[in-house]
Amino acid sequence: MDERRRVENEKYMKNIVFLYSEIMPYVTIVIKEIVRQSNVHVHVFRWDSKRLTPYEPPEIENVSYYNRSAFNTQALYQKVAELKPGIMYVSGWMDNGYLRVCRKIRKKFNIPIVAGSDTQWKGGLQWIRVLLSPFVQKQCFSHIQVSGVWQYEYARRLGFPRNKILMHNLSADVDVFNKVDIESKIHSYPKRIIYIGRFDSKKGLKYFLQAWNQIEDRGGWRLTFIGNGPEKGELLKHSNIEVLDFLSQEQLCHQLQNAGCFVLPSIFEPWALVLHEAAAAGLPILASDTCGAAPYFVLNNYNGFTFHPENVEQIKVALNKILSAEDYDLLKMSRNSRKLAQRITPEIVAQTFLNVLQ
Numbered sequence: 001m002d003e004r005r006r007v008e009n010e011k012y013m014k015n016i017v018f019l020y021s022e023i024m025p026y027v028t029i030v031i032k033e034i035v036r037q038s039n040v041h042v043h044v045f046r047w048d049s050k051r052l053t054p055y056e057p058p059e060i061e062n063v064s065y066y067n068r069s070a071f072n073t074q075a076l077y078q079k080v081a082e083l084k085p086g087i088m089y090v091s092g093w094m095d096n097g098y099l100r101v102c103r104k105i106r107k108k109f110n111i112p113i114v115a116g117s118d119t120q121w122k123g124g125l126q127w128i129r130v131l132l133s134p135f136v137q138k139q140c141f142s143h144i145q146v147s148g149v150w151q152y153e154y155a156r157r158l159g160f161p162r163n164k165i166l167m168h169n170l171s172a173d174v175d176v177f178n179k180v181d182i183e184s185k186i187h188s189y190p191k192r193i194i195y196i197g198r199f200d201s202k203k204g205l206k207y208f209l210q211a212w213n214q215i216e217d218r219g220g221w222r223l224t225f226i227g228n229g230p231e232k233g234e235l236l237k238h239s240n241i242e243v244l245d246f247l248s249q250e251q252l253c254h255q256l257q258n259a260g261c262f263v264l265p266s267i268f269e270p271w272a273l274v275l276h277e278a279a280a281a282g283l284p285i286l287a288s289d290t291c292g293a294a295p296y297f298v299l300n301n302y303n304g305f306t307f308h309p310e311n312v313e314q315i316k317v318a319l320n321k322i323l324s325a326e327d328y329d330l331l332k333m334s335r336n337s338r339k340l341a342q343r344i345t346p347e348i349v350a351q352t353f354l355n356v357l358q
Contacts, residue, residue, distance in 0.1 A: 013039050013040060013041055013062075014038075014039065014040050014041075014085075014086040014087075014357070015040070015041050015042075015043060015083045015084060015085045015086060016034065016040050016041070016042045016043065016085055016086065016087055016088070016089070016357070017042075017043050017045070017080050017083060017085040017087075017088045017089070018031070018042060018043065018044045018045065018088070018089045018090075018091070019045050019088065019089070019090045019091065019092055019095070019098045019101070019102070020044060020045065020046045020047070020091045020092055021046070021047045021091060021092035021094070021095065022046065022047055022051055022053070023044065023046045023055065023057045023065075024053070024055060025055065025173060025249055026170060026171060026172060026173065026273050027057075027091075028057045028058065028060070029171065029172075029173040029346045030171060030346050030349050030350050030353075031044065031060065031063060032060055032346070033346045033347050033349070033350035033351075034350045034353065034354060035060060035061065035062050035063060036350075037347070037350055037351060037354060038354050038357070040062065040086075040357075041062045041063070041064070042060075042062065042063045042064070043063075043064050043066065043083055043085070044057075044063065044064065044065050044066065045066045045067075045068055045071070045076065046065065046066070046067070046068060047068045047069075047092070047095075048067040048068060048069050049068075049069060053246060054246070066079070068095075071097075072097070073096075073097040073100050073101065076097060076098075076101050077100070077101045077104055077105070080101055080105055081105065081108065081109075084109065085105075085109075085111060086111060086357050087111055087112045087113070087114065087353075087356060087357040088102065088105065088111065088112075088113045088114065089113075089114045089115075089116060089145075089353065090102055090113065090114070090115050090116065090140070090141065091116040093115065093117075099136065099140050102140040102141065103139050103140050106139070106140065106141075106142065112142045112143055112356045112357070113140065113141050113142050113143070114141065114142070114143045114144065114145050114166065114353060114356060115137065115140070115141040115143070115144045115145070116144075116145050116146075116169045117144055117145070117146050117147070117151050117154065117155060117169070118146070118147040118151055118169070118170060118270040118271040118292065119151060119154050119270055120150040120151060120153075120154065120270055120292055121150060121151075121153035121154035121157060126154070126157075129158070130157050130158060130159075133158045133159050134159065137158050137159075137160075138158075138159055138160075142164065143160070143164045143165070143166060143356055144158070144160045144164065144165055144166070145165075145166035145167075145168075145169035145352065145353060146165060146166070146167060146168070146169060147168055147169055147170050147270070147271040147292055147293070148167070148168060148271065148292055148293065148295065148296060149295065150292050150295075151270075151271075151292065152165060152167065166352050166353065166355075166356070167352065168344050168348070168349055168352070169349060169352075169353075170271055170273050170276075170344075170349065171273075171276065171344045171345055171346045171348070171349045172273055172276035172277040172279075172280050172341070172344075173249065173277075173280075173346065174276075174280045174341055174342070174345050174346065176249055176250075176253065176280075177249075177253060177256070177277050177278075177280035177281040177341075178280055178281075178282075178338070178341075179253055180253055180256050180257050180281040180282055180283075181257065182281075182282035182331065182334040182335065182338065184257075185260070185327075185331065185334070186327075186331060189260055189327040189330055189331065190258050190259055190260040191219065191220045191221040191222065191260055192221065192222045192223075192224060192258060192259045192260050192261075193221060193222070193223050193224070193259070193260070193261045193262070193263050193286075193322070194223075194224045194225075194226065194255060194256065194259040194261070194262055194263070194283075195208075195223070195224070195225045195226065195227075195262070195263050195264065195265075196226045196227060196252065196262075196274050196277075196278075197226075197227050197264065197266075197274060198227050198228065198229040199225070199227055199228060199229030199230065199231040199232045199234075199235055200229045200230050200231055201231065201267075202266060202267050202268055202269075203229075203231075203264075203265065203266050203267070204265035204266050204267045204288060204309040204310065205225070205231060205235070205265065206234075207265060207309060207310050207311075207312055207315060208263065208265040208315055209238065209241075210312050210315075211312045211313075211315035211316040211319055212319065213240075214312070214316060215316060215319060215320065215323065218323055219323050219324065221260075221322075221323050222240075222241075222242065223240070223241040223242065224241070224242040224243075224244065224255070224259070225241060225242070225243050225244070226243075226244045226245075226246070226247055226252070226255060227244075227245075227246060228245060228246050252277075253281065256278070256281040256283060259283060260283070260284070260330060261283060261284045261285070261286060261304075261322050261330075262274075262275075262278035262281075262283040262284070262285050262286070263285075263286040263287070264278075264285075264286070264287045264288065264291060265286070265287075265288050265307075265309050265315065266287075266288050266290060266291055266309060267288070267290065267309045267310060268290050269288070269290060269291040269292060269293075270292050271291075271292040271293050272287070272291040272292060272293045272294070273293065275287060275291060275293040275294060275296075275297045275298065276293055276296075276297055276341060276344065278297075278337070279297040279298075279303070279337040279338065279340050279341035280337075280338065280341035281337075281338075282334040282335065282337050282338040283334060283337055284303060284304045284322060284325075284330055284333035284334060284337065285297065285298045285303060285304035285305075285337060286304055286305055286306075286307070286315075286318050286319065286322060287304065287306055287307075288306065288307060288308065288309035289306040289307065289308060289309075290309055294306055296340065296343055296344065297337070297340050297341065297343070298340075299336075299340065302333070302336050302340075303333045303334075303336035303337040303340060304322075304333060304337070305317075305318040305321055305322070306318070
């Protein structure tokens with residue numbers, strides 16, 4: 001009976017094609033939800049060169065992975081055409097081959113093709129893409145799935161009507177980070193501020209460290225930076241901070257269990273999914289006001305504080321509010337962070353996408 005049901009399911013199973021640049025854990029968790037919620041087989045094409053992290057996605061039932069380097073544009077089109085997908089999702093807009101395939105597939109099969117976007121509207125050179133949209137984006141994509149409200153502004157300017165803009169397209173693995181036990185911190189709240197991300201100039205680390213070093217009495221608080229990047233050598237010169245390499249999500253949860261605050265001082269950050277992860281882990285958060293995810297996961301005086309990334313005085317003010325806070329208030333912010341993390345979940349992101357297929 002089970003075998004007959006399996007064969008019957010495969011008979012009516014629809015194919016979904018994902019065209020991606022780099023696969024990350026937050027992509028994997030949404031794909032898992034898509035497969036769980038619907039009778040589909042997901043085919044993921046992903047870049048296997050120019051990768052920023054060593055992450056390898058796990059094997060998932062009814063999910064197949066393909067290396068981008070194995071296909072030129074024509075071969076990629078032929079493969080996708082053979083699959084006859086019911087819907088496609090594209091995250092790698094910078095791949096001209098992906099765009100050409102989308103244009104041909106949409107013309108041939110007239111299926112929905114969803115573009116993923118975490119790009120904020122900033123103006124300037126983006127007006128060029130707005131002017132070219134009728135000849136590029138609008139010919140390649142039927143819908144656009146954006147991270148948040150600042151990305152929605154850009155989608156509207158590209159010419160997508162409101163009913164073709166989907167919210168949201170990125171989610172932390174909320175269940176994993178919810179395993180951090182914030183209530184266990186009630187007896188001895190950890191005085192440790194943690195940063196997770198790349199070590200480069202766009203992250204605003206030097207301004208944060210200037211503010212940190214100007215505070216004489218830190219009340220026993222420590223700093224830990226986790227990641228990799230070109231500024232690692234500079235960070236290692238600071239004897240008063242701990243620097244760790246790239247970690248898995250499970251290892252990160254261990255670090256977050258022993259942390260009392262999260263910081264992201266980026267000069268510019270289109271979305272910053274790490275803020276969602278930190279909120280799900282139940283940490284008070286310090287974040288720059290340029291992070292696209294900040295309006296969703298950081299509310300001033302509720303679960304953290306925001307600041308302008310290059311304003312050292314503003315950073316010091318925000319920092320001092322954390323350093324001088326009582327344990328009770330920090331625990332209250334921790335609980336509030338976890339509440340905010342439920343605004344977006346993998347299940348919601350997956351179902352938002354699947355609604356277009358259905």
